[in-house]
Amino acid sequence: MNPIEVAAIVVFLISFYGLITGKKMIKAVVYMVLMQSAVIVFFLSIGFQSGTVPPMGAYLEYAEHIADPLPQALMITAIVVGVAVTTINITMLMAFFRKHPTTDWDEARKKSMEKEGAATLPNLESQS
Amino acid sequence: MELTSNIIIIIGTVFMLFGAIGILKFRSFSLRVLIISKIDTVGAVTVVIGVALRHGISFFTLRVLLLLGILLVVNPMVTHIITRTAHVSGYNLEEDRGQDDT
Amino acid sequence: MIPNPMLYAILALWVFGAVCILRERRNVRVMIYLFIFSLLTSLAYFLLGSPDTAMAEAAIGAFTTIFFIVCFEKYEALKVDGPQPEESPAEKRPVGAWLKRVVAPLLFTAVIGALMLYFSPGGEVVDHLKSQYLTQFAQDVGGENAVTAIYLGYRVYDTLFEALLLVVTVLAVAHMSYSTSLQSTKQKRYLKPSVVEIAVVRAIAVVILLFGVYLIVNGHITAGGGFQGGLFIAAFFVCRFLIHNIHDLPVYKLLRLEEVVFASSVLIAVFVIFLGMTYHLPAEHLPMFQGVYMVIMNFMIGMKVACGFTILFYRYVTIERR
Numbered sequence A: 001m002n003p004i005e006v007a008a009i010v011v012f013l014i015s016f017y018g019l020i021t022g023k024k025m026i027k028a029v030v031y032m033v034l035m036q037s038a039v040i041v042f043f044l045s046i047g048f049q050s051g052t053v054p055p056m057g058a059y060l061e062y063a064e065h066i067a068d069p070l071p072q073a074l075m076i077t078a079i080v081v082g083v084a085v086t087t088i089n090i091t092m093l094m095a096f097f098r099k100h101p102t103t104d105w106d107e108a109r110k111k112s113m114e115k116e117g118a119a120t121l122p123n124l125e126s127q128s
Numbered sequence B: 001m002e003l004t005s006n007i008i009i010i011i012g013t014v015f016m017l018f019g020a021i022g023i024l025k026f027r028s029f030s031l032r033v034l035i036i037s038k039i040d041t042v043g044a045v046t047v048v049i050g051v052a053l054r055h056g057i058s059f060f061t062l063r064v065l066l067l068l069g070i071l072l073v074v075n076p077m078v079t080h081i082i083t084r085t086a087h088v089s090g091y092n093l094e095e096d097r098g099q100d101d102t
Numbered sequence C: 001m002i003p004n005p006m007l008y009a010i011l012a013l014w015v016f017g018a019v020c021i022l023r024e025r026r027n028v029r030v031m032i033y034l035f036i037f038s039l040l041t042s043l044a045y046f047l048l049g050s051p052d053t054a055m056a057e058a059a060i061g062a063f064t065t066i067f068f069i070v071c072f073e074k075y076e077a078l079k080v081d082g083p084q085p086e087e088s089p090a091e092k093r094p095v096g097a098w099l100k101r102v103v104a105p106l107l108f109t110a111v112i113g114a115l116m117l118y119f120s121p122g123g124e125v126v127d128h129l130k131s132q133y134l135t136q137f138a139q140d141v142g143g144e145n146a147v148t149a150i151y152l153g154y155r156v157y158d159t160l161f162e163a164l165l166l167v168v169t170v171l172a173v174a175h176m177s178y179s180t181s182l183q184s185t186k187q188k189r190y191l192k193p194s195v196v197e198i199a200v201v202r203a204i205a206v207v208i209l210l211f212g213v214y215l216i217v218n219g220h221i222t223a224g225g226g227f228q229g230g231l232f233i234a235a236f237f238v239c240r241f242l243i244h245n246i247h248d249l250p251v252y253k254l255l256r257l258e259e260v261v262f263a264s265s266v267l268i269a270v271f272v273i274f275l276g277m278t279y280h281l282p283a284e285h286l287p288m289f290q291g292v293y294m295v296i297m298n299f300m301i302g303m304k305v306a307c308g309f310t311i312l313f314y315r316y317v318t319i320e321r322r
Helices: A003-021 A025-044 A069-099 A105-127 B002-025 B029-054 B059-088 C004-023 C027-047 C051-074 C076-080 C095-119 C128-140 C146-154 C156-176 C182-186 C195-217 C226-244 C251-274 C286-318
Strands: none
Touching: A003 A025, A003 C004, A003 C095, A025 A069, A025 A105, A025 C004, A025 C027, A025 C051, A069 C051, A069 C128, A069 C146, A069 C156, B002 B029, B029 B059, B059 C195, C004 C027, C027 C051, C051 C226, C051 C286, C128 C146, C146 C156, C146 C286, C156 C251, C156 C286, C195 C226, C195 C286, C226 C286, C251 C286
16 A cells, blocks of 8 residues: 555545534634645655656656656646635635624524524515 | 765754754743744754755756855844744743743 | 655654644644645655645745735634633533544544545556656647646646636635725734845845746746746735835736736637647747747746736735724
């Protein structure tokens, strides 16, 4: 079993566990960053052997093991998508914090339930 | 040349090791900042000089020397910013009795 | 050659960093751990043989940390993150809740992990495309960097959609973030930079800008490319903000510029790649044309990324303040 893949899977599972048990919103955003880098390490470790060199320049002439260029090109795209997701998450977090001043998932759910319960119950009655 | 550069790199890493031990040992802010500045300047500069000596006169050495210049300019500034921000935001050195910082 | 023990040490530290983030309660320390984690990730990428990704990750880690810290600076309460969890004694807590909160997610995670470990390929992937790309890219796309050749030649469609995604993100952040008027931005004063800071940052900013331009121009020969160079150019604008304390950057004009640059990069890619312009050229002019195409595309992507991240930074710093 490849130890690099095992390390990537372990980090992915740690952040997954944090996502489903954590109580803070900021740490949820952080765990998503962690999951993304774990996935990228998993992809880059495909076909990795000891002594792999980057696929560029003079290495292409004489090197024995050259890294696979396709996952690297895809992973640069993945990094950009990841940072886009992170910035959107931060913006949504700030907007939420402005509306309900809390960052705890349970408290936020309670508060929004209170507000929505006051607002939506009459609507339901009028519809039925 | 090889042996000299190896000795210099080992000296630099020993500086960094002492710095790491110092950070774990001391608890007060001012002592920690002092130690961090030692790691940043003395340790890093020594290691970079060792790396530059190992490769002789080449284009690689030129780039390493450029890196050395950037390190010499930036690292003291970082320590300066940390200390100045602590001073401006009202950190009192007199009450610094080594509690765990929050 | 890459020493394997160093890679394994870095990976062990990497997993330890994730555990530290899981265990930490204070948000500011989580941010510091995140920054160290992303530096370790960048080192791991480099040792796995992809300096392009490593450079992008290092710059991205710095920018993500800056965004988080600016978010904390806007809302002081996020730094403390609510009341500290009251230390309820263990016997008061019912066993069922503990089962529900800790054991069941742990079991779920363990099952998923066992499945993933069982079905993981284990390094025995047969890569048919690798040899084809490595032998063909110099004639097909040009340049000496196979990664740049793939994301500007074979898979330019991916790159265009990624650029579109970044444009949409910047638009969303610029319109979703809270903005009343520019008057409110001047209420809270920043700390004025000292003389040392101004002198050093002014000198370093030029070096950063030159490095960004170097990465963009040499992106098809060595490691680097449009995205990484654009991030460094955005860092140059962040340095300018630190020195001069500019608060009224014309954000919407920059947004227009970014859209125009994106549209022109799409046009260039359509004309060169999709319409197959390279096949109609005489063979002796082909390498020069390919080099010019790659430099121009890298420059477009770099300009777009630089505009986007400058807008994000200024948007987070100047507006969204109460």
